[in-house]
Amino acid sequence: MSDLSANMQKLSVNDDASAPKTGAYIPPHVRARMATGGEAPQQQRGSYNNNTRGSFQNGGNSYGNSGNSGNSGYNSRPSYGGNNTRGSFGNNSYGNNRGFSGGDRRGPRDNYGRFVDGKHVPGPVNERTELELFGTQEDPQFQSTGINFDNYDDIPVEATGTDVPEPLLAFTSPPLEEHLITNIKLARYSKPTPVQKYSIPIVAAGRDLMACAQTGSGKTGGFLFPVLSQSFFNGPSSVPDDNQHKRFSYQTKSYPTALVLAPTRELVLQIFEEAKKFAYRSWVHPAVVYGGADIGQQIAQMRRGCDLLVATPGRLVDLLERGIVSLANIKYLVLDEADRMLDMGFEPQIRRIVEGENMPGVQERQTLLFSATFPKDIQELARDFLKDYVFLSVGRVGSTSENITQKIEYVEDYDKKSILLDILAADETGLKLIFVETKRMADALCDFLINEEFYATSIHGDRTQRERERALEMFKSGRAPILVATAVAARGLDIPNVTHVVNYDLPTDIDDYVHRIGRTGRAGNTGIATAFFNRGNKGVARELMDILKEANQEVPSFLETVARESSFGRGGSGRGGRGGRSNGPSRDSRSSGGYSQGGQRQQSSGGYSQGGSTGGHKSYGNQSSYGSGNGGGDSWW
Numbered sequence: 025m026s027d028l029s030a031n032m033q034k035l036s037v038n039d040d041a042s043a044p045k046t047g048a049y050i051p052p053h054v055r056a057r058m059a060t061g062g063e064a065p066q067q068q069r070g071s072y073n074n075n076t077r078g079s080f081q082n083g084g085n086s087y088g089n090s091g092n093s094g095n096s097g098y099n100s101r102p103s104y105g106g107n108n109t110r111g112s113f114g115n116n117s118y119g120n121n122r123g124f125s126g127g128d129r130r131g132p133r134d135n136y137g138r139f140v141d142g143k144h145v146p147g148p149v150n151e152r153t154e155l156e157l158f159g160t161q162e163d164p165q166f167q168s169t170g171i172n173f174d175n176y177d178d179i180p181v182e183a184t185g186t187d188v189p190e191p192l193l194a195f196t197s198p199p200l201e202e203h204l205i206t207n208i209k210l211a212r213y214s215k216p217t218p219v220q221k222y223s224i225p226i227v228a229a230g231r232d233l234m235a236c237a238q239t240g241s242g243k244t245g246g247f248l249f250p251v252l253s254q255s256f257f258n259g260p261s262s263v264p265d266d267n268q269h270k271r272f273s274y275q276t277k278s279y280p281t282a283l284v285l286a287p288t289r290e291l292v293l294q295i296f297e298e299a300k301k302f303a304y305r306s307w308v309h310p311a312v313v314y315g316g317a318d319i320g321q322q323i324a325q326m327r328r329g330c331d332l333l334v335a336t337p338g339r340l341v342d343l344l345e346r347g348i349v350s351l352a353n354i355k356y357l358v359l360d361e362a363d364r365m366l367d368m369g370f371e372p373q374i375r376r377i378v379e380g381e382n383m384p385g386v387q388e389r390q391t392l393l394f395s396a397t398f399p400k401d402i403q404e405l406a407r408d409f410l411k412d413y414v415f416l417s418v419g420r421v422g423s424t425s426e427n428i429t430q431k432i433e434y435v436e437d438y439d440k441k442s443i444l445l446d447i448l449a450a451d452e453t454g455l456k457l458i459f460v461e462t463k464r465m466a467d468a469l470c471d472f473l474i475n476e477e478f479y480a481t482s483i484h485g486d487r488t489q490r491e492r493e494r495a496l497e498m499f500k501s502g503r504a505p506i507l508v509a510t511a512v513a514a515r516g517l518d519i520p521n522v523t524h525v526v527n528y529d530l531p532t533d534i535d536d537y538v539h540r541i542g543r544t545g546r547a548g549n550t551g552i553a554t555a556f557f558n559r560g561n562k563g564v565a566r567e568l569m570d571i572l573k574e575a576n577q578e579v580p581s582f583l584e585t586v587a588r589e590s591s592f593g594r595g596g597s598g599r600g601g602r603g604g605r606s607n608g609p610s611r612d613s614r615s616s617g618g619y620s621q622g623g624q625r626q627q628s629s630g631g632y633s634q635g636g637s638t639g640g641h642k643s644y645g646n647q648s649s650y651g652s653g654n655g656g657g658d659s660w661w
């Protein structure tokens with residue numbers, strides 16, 4: 025057991041619902057002094073030794089460097105803090121080469137490849153670009169695989185549908201295009217994860233795909249690899265004559281061949297960064313568009329041309345309305361975190377994009393849906409968007425990775441701050457991500473932590489896009505190793521070295537819990553997820569218990585008690601919430617058969633199940649953002 029785990033066990037304040045009811049907050053160092061009856065022990069937070077609150081270093085505006093500059097890199101408190109700090113970022117030098125300013129974030133690269141006489145001709149090697157994109161093995165800002173990476177191979181895979189292609193075992197050509205393999209090697213990926221093993225031949229065979237795999241198990245590569253590989257093989261599509269389209273020069277609109285839609289701005293940025301890696305030196309020009317960023321820059325970027333477009337639905341609708349993007353050439357449509365996009369009220373925008381514009385119909389394009397959770401309603405959306413698709417699930421749909429040690433602590437609301445400080449003080453290594461339910465709480469908790477001399481920052485829907493990106497960059501670089509976040513950071517974000525996720529407030533939806541804790545324990549690395557639970561969370565008690573059991577985690581007795589109480593009289597149990605989360609192990613809504621374990625294939629009987637309720641949806645937001653380009657409703661987070 026790691027030191028951290030041992031420390032956490034000691035910290036376990038109570039094992040049952042008979043938790044101490046005294047709520048007066050006593051900071052840990054005072055508690056320690058009380059316990060020893062004298063001098064406080066040595067400061068545990070080594071890096072803050074002798075710090076009084078006023079002594080935070082003002083290291084100037086050093087956002088631009090890429091290393092972890094330690095204390096000297098921090099700004100004085102107001103520059104990374106919570107609600108009272110907005111507007112205080114005066115310096116524009118934070119944009120490093122992995123920059124954050126929207127549109128084409130670095131301008132056109134000079135090393136694109138070409139497609140000549142039916143052949144892909146990669147562009148020249150550019151060592152600087154290579155270093156920016158792929159980093160070095162030692163750079164902690166680049167995720168490397170952990171000790172449990174090989175264990176992914178033991179997760180049972182279910183692939184249903186007609187004539188499911190055989191999975192591949194290694195990154196080989198065929199089916200992958202040679203140049204893509206070169207880029208995969210640069211990314212130091214030695215073998216495909218299970219979702220990639222299946223998705224690559226499925227897409228290569230021209231099939232549609234609905235894929236569900238645990239958080240952190242490589243779904244991004246699961247769609248980027250096959251889409252890029254096929255694109256590298258097939259070359260660009262010719263462009264309709266209605267536009268004096270000139271590749272690589274100014275044009276009135278862009279005609280991407282691949283479109284990736286994802287729910288949050290941060291997630292589309294991240295997918296774009298991954299796309300840049302794997303499209304390096306190829307003919308494919310990736311681009312990203314999302315709300316909250318300068319639309320003028322994005323329009324200019326679209327006019328410079330783009331082949332693979334990563335977008336949030338709201339901003340894409342805006343660009344479509346302005347006639348800046350045409351979907352006439354789309355061959356590949358990817359919906360990442362598809363269920364979240366529906367939750368956020370993006371369905372009208374998605375339907376507008378997929379059905380209301382000039383995108384080729386379902387028979388003419390390939391469509392891929394990816395997520396770690398798949399409530400039934402998304403499977404129903406698949407009826408309209410997918411054709412004869414393969415349903416792929418790696419592990420049980422909605423299950424959590426065993427790489428994450430889950431701890432549930434009974435903590436009354438009034439004790440949460442105190443326990444959080446204990447957790448943060450117990451281990452200074454790695455990055456800590458703390459989830460709260462509301463934007464207000466995110467600001468308040470962030471300010472509290474800063475007052476307690478922790479380097480914290482926050483991310484939520486009320487911060488400007490610039491502040492959100494800066495907060496994320498501070499967190500990633502370790503300059504603010506604590507990030508207080510609302511659900512806006514729950515999905516998809518891949519931040520290396522997040523060692524601990526704390527659900528300070530548990531979400532009301534268990535799928536959200538699954539995604540939140542999935543910010544740790546990624547790519548075979550291990551991590552800890554602690555949740556503060558009290559009777560106010562009884563609505564998720566049963567589902568939480570199921571999740572813990574499934575992942576072979578300890579189930580505290582208070583959770584069983586509360587789960588029993590809350591399900592009593594409800595006439596049902598289990599994970600049936602949120603639009604009819606599937607109770608049985610088989611999740612392919614077309615399938616009438618059972619569950620196939622261990623990679624066994626099972627053919628679907630065909631015919632869609634209409635049985636799932638779509639009721640009970642949490643509405644995250646503001647559907648009125650339709651067409652505003654600012655992304656779907658993040659009204660409370």
Ligand SMILES: Nc1ncnc2c1ncn2[C@@H]1O[C@H](COP(=O)(O)OP(=O)(O)OP(=O)(O)O)[C@@H](O)[C@H]1O
Nearest residue numbers: 167213215216217239240241242243244516518547
């Ligand atoms: N074949 C591979 N070999 C090594 N590392 C990989 C491989 N595929 C992906 N990774 C790494 O694993 C990490 C997680 O991948 P990714 O972000 O695609 O996960 P995900 O399944 O999309 O997670 P989430 O459900 O949270 O969105 C990334 O840092 C990625 O670089």
